[in-house]
Amino acid sequence: MRKGLVFIAIAALIYACGGSSDSASNNTQANAQAVAAAAKPDGEKIYKQYCVTCHGLYGDMGASGAYNLQESALTLEERINVITNGRKAMTAFEALLEEKEIKAVAKYTMKLGQ
Structure with missing residues (x-):
């Protein structure tokens, strides 16, 4: 046993x-x-971390003068430029995010208008 x-x-x-x-x-x-x-950075996750406060979950909140991302006609390159350098009241994210993260967020914002 x-x-x-x-x-x-x-x-x-x-x-x-x-x-x-x-x-x-x-x-x-x-x-x-x-x-x-x-x-490979997750654009949606980064967007939810940094952008939801002004743009909202679906990109159409418009708080603090934020543009409606659902109606935006900006190209991917233009969005990358705006995220990198900021625009009007929007802060520049060049110091906060890496280039590939900025590109991932820009790509994700293109989906909000669909």
Whole structure:
């Protein structure tokens, strides 16, 4: 009986430690995907963090003189410029966000008008 329990305990330990190389491969793929996701900024998340206060969740709030992003005819490049350098009462985000984050926010704001 004791030998049976020892055998089951050892088998459970081996199984728990991941005795196959497939799990290591899956972990490597999951880590690579996590790194890729971290490298690509989430424009919607950044928008919700910095822009919702004035532009609103859907881009049409207009607080503090903010433009209605749903009606904006600005191109992607123009939006990047406005976010980077600011406009009128809007603060410049050049010092707060990286270039790729600004571009991600600009891309996200293009979706608000659809």
